[in-house]
Amino acid sequence: MSHKRPEGTDDILPDQIPLWLRFEQIARGVFGRYGYLEVRPPLFEHTRLFLKTSGDTTDVVEKQMFTVPSRSEGEDSYTFRPELTPGVIRALIENGLFHKRPLWKVFYIGPMFRYEKPQKGRTRQFHQFGVEAVGSKEPLLDVETMAVLADVLREVGVKEFALQVNTLGCPDCREAYRGRVRQAMGERLLEYCESCRRRFERNVLRVFDCKVETCARLAESLPAIADFVCADCRAHFEKVLEGLRDAGLEYVINKRIVRGLDYYSRTVYEFTSTALGAQNALGGGGRYDSLVGGMGGPDVGAVGFAAGVERVLMAAKGVEAPAARPDFFVIAAGEEARRAVFRIAQQLRAAGLAGDLDYESRSVKAQMRRANDLRALYAVIVGPEELAKQQAKIKNMDDGVERVVALAEVAGLIGRARE
RNA sequence: GUGCCCGUAGCUCAGCUGGAUAGAGCACCUGGUUGUGGCCCAGGACGUCGCGGGUUCGAAUCCCGUCGGGCACCCCA
Numbered sequence: 001m002s003h004k005r006p007e008g009t010d011d012i013l014p015d016q017i018p019l020w021l022r023f024e025q026i027a028r029g030v031f032g033r034y035g036y037l038e039v040r041p042p043l044f045e046h047t048r049l050f051l052k053t054s055g056d057t058t059d060v061v062e063k064q065m066f067t068v069p070s071r072s073e074g075e076d077s078y079t080f081r082p083e084l085t086p087g088v089i090r091a092l093i094e095n096g097l098f099h100k101r102p103l104w105k106v107f108y109i110g111p112m113f114r115y116e117k118p119q120k121g122r123t124r125q126f127h128q129f130g131v132e133a134v135g136s137k138e139p140l141l142d143v144e145t146m147a148v149l150a151d152v153l154r155e156v157g158v159k160e161f162a163l164q165v166n167t168l169g170c171p172d173c174r175e176a177y178r179g180r181v182r183q184a185m186g187e188r189l190l191e192y193c194e195s196c197r198r199r200f201e202r203n204v205l206r207v208f209d210c211k212v213e214t215c216a217r218l219a220e221s222l223p224a225i226a227d228f229v230c231a232d233c234r235a236h237f238e239k240v241l242e243g244l245r246d247a248g249l250e251y252v253i254n255k256r257i258v259r260g261l262d263y264y265s266r267t268v269y270e271f272t273s274t275a276l277g278a279q280n281a282l283g284g285g286g287r288y289d290s291l292v293g294g295m296g297g298p299d300v301g302a303v304g305f306a307a308g309v310e311r312v313l314m315a316a317k318g319v320e321a322p323a324a325r326p327d328f329f330v331i332a333a334g335e336e337a338r339r340a341v342f343r344i345a346q347q348l349r350a351a352g353l354a355g356d357l358d359y360e361s362r363s364v365k366a367q368m369r370r371a372n373d374l375r376a377l378y379a380v381i382v383g384p385e386e387l388a389k390q391q392a393k394i395k396n397m398d399d400g401v402e403r404v405v406a407l408a409e410v411a412g413l414i415g416r417a418r419e
Numbered sequence: 420g421u422g423c424c425c426g427u428a429g430c431u432c433a434g435c436u437g438g439a440u441a442g443a444g445c446a447c448c449u450g451g452u453u454g455u456g457g458c459c460c461a462g463g464a465c466g467u468c469g470c471g472g473g474u475u476c477g478a479a480u481c482c483c484g485u486c487g488g489g490c491a492c493c494c495c496a
Contacts, residue, residue, distance in 0.1 A: 083496085112496075268490095279494095281496060283462095309496085331455080332454095333455085381454075393455095393456075402455090
């Protein structure tokens with residue numbers, strides 16, 4: 001075995017494709033019903049786009065980026081997208097779309113790249129689908145994005161999933177909250193590790209990122225930001241919860257949800273499943289009201305989610321997607337017919353039918369087996385006798401019934417039977 | 420980046436405490452009709468036992484190294 005796929009990548013082989021197509025069809029159907037339009041930004045962007053938007057101390061940016069140097073001197077390197085929100089917003093701004101409409105509801109499906117140690121539900125190339133509603137601060141849109149994801153999950157066949165929501169407040173809230181954390185942390189400061197005591201001085205909130213076990217445990221007892229958000233943010237969150245109830249979406253408030261990216265504000269949420277093992281997040285999202293303006297666009301609010309296609313497919317295990325059946329398989333009986341079968345297949349294809357033939361000179365029995373393996377609707381058998389009379393024998397592979405018909409009628413007969 | 424587990428045919432695996440030509444099921448190919456599938460039957464092809472080194476009369480089996488994979492921590496999709 002000389003060549004192997006890179007660590008953390010998967011080959012999606014033909015037998016898996018029907019499942020993926022089914023998923024994409026369902027997802028596109030839901031997005032379409034809610035009025036979300038597809039966008040396809042590039043697979044890679046300038047590295048600085050992610051540095052400035054996702055947050056330069058987040059895990060994603062610190063250690064998970066697939067970065068390639070530019071070939072031109074002095075130019076920024078490129079990075080394969082670890083997520084697509086920055087790319088989508090960049091595309092909306094760069095192409096001047098906000099001059100056309102104030103609100104853009106868009107969706108995407110495609111591969112993302114993160115340099116991580118692979119495990120169940122986590123690979124270096126994976127696929128996400130997501131939506132972004134850009135141009136409004138209305139809480140109803142927070143609810144709508146959650147409803148979209150819930151609809152996709154339900155329709156795809158994910159039986160058990162849970163929705164957890166939280167609010168992170170706005171930058172002002174965070175300033176006030178910072179004070180509360182400092183106060184609480186100060187009471188037991190000596191129990192924290194050295195670097196956390198440094199964080200206490202410079203940037204208290206980073207204490208929540210500390211990997212030291214004792215610090216992590218201490219941090220659990222610190223106040224949650226959701227309890228200290230300002231009146232406006234509180235009102236926004238209440239409206240979101242109210243909207244979720246109106247929409248019939250069950251949820252639980254989880255004050256520990258913070259999300260792994262820096263741009264979130266106010267609403268954040270996660271959909272989890274019990275069917276996945278350690279990586280139990282199906283998808284997550286939230287509001288990011290300062291990102292668009294911060295990137296040079298209009299000062300408008302935005303909200304969206306991203307979810308993992310592989311994880312959703314895993315959580316929907318047991319769902320079958322049958323492969324499409326070919327309409328015909330042309331079989332040559334005897335050497336003389338060999339030249340004719342390709343021509344006949346071409347005629348049937350030209351008539352809009354899908355089908356194949358055996359390219360090797362094999363026995364009729366072997367060709368029938370192939371027709372059966374491919375689950376062809378009809379075997380079209382031609383030998384010397386049929387050819388002499390410009391006929392073909394067509395056999396319905398489901399009931400075994402055979403008919404001899406004129407070659408010219410084969411396409412029509414099979415086409416009608418297919419309906 | 421850290422820890423645990425695993426590498427035998429295309430796939431799933433068996434191969435006992437080291438012993439002679441490394442096996443099974445599925446899949447594949449051929450045949451059982453002079454031109455016919457699914458089930459069944461017969462036969463066939465397919466393996467540097469991940470790789471390298473060591474111990475031994477003898478290694479798929481024991482030891483070391485290495486590469487690859489899986490899972491978990493962390494984080495998240």
